[in-house]
Amino acid sequence: MIKSLYGATNSYRVKELLRDEVKDANNSKPLRLAAIKALSGAAGDSAIQRLLEDMLRFERDSELRAAAIEAASPDAAALKEYFHLGYKLENGGYISPLEKE
Numbered sequence: 001m002i003k004s005l006y007g008a009t010n011s012y013r014v015k016e017l018l019r020d021e022v023k024d025a026n027n028s029k030p031l032r033l034a035a036i037k038a039l040s041g042a043a044g045d046s047a048i049q050r051l052l053e054d055m056l057r058f059e060r061d062s063e064l065r066a067a068a069i070e071a072a073s074p075d076a077a078a079l080k081e082y083f084h085l086g087y088k089l090e091n092g093g094y095i096s097p098l099e100k101e
Helices: 002-008 010-021 029-044 047-057 062-072 076-082
Strands: none
Touching: 002 010, 002 029, 010 029, 010 062, 029 062, 029 076, 047 062, 062 076
């Protein structure tokens, strides 16, 4: 479910949901990792940027900290693959996310 929200990270409600999922230490690590990665779509938001910066400084779990580093400076190609996003090529062709499945 978290992966399907990536395209809506400009929505306040989605950002708040993802932020809450990240902050809840009772959530499973895979859920928190996906939520952190999804927040990369909102890394321009100052509240999200502060959350990621706090995680860089204070998060003890190395995987969660690494995900925060990636989300703070997202790699477009990695995000397309992780979130199964389609994209256009320079020549105008389209790569469907289903082609790699």
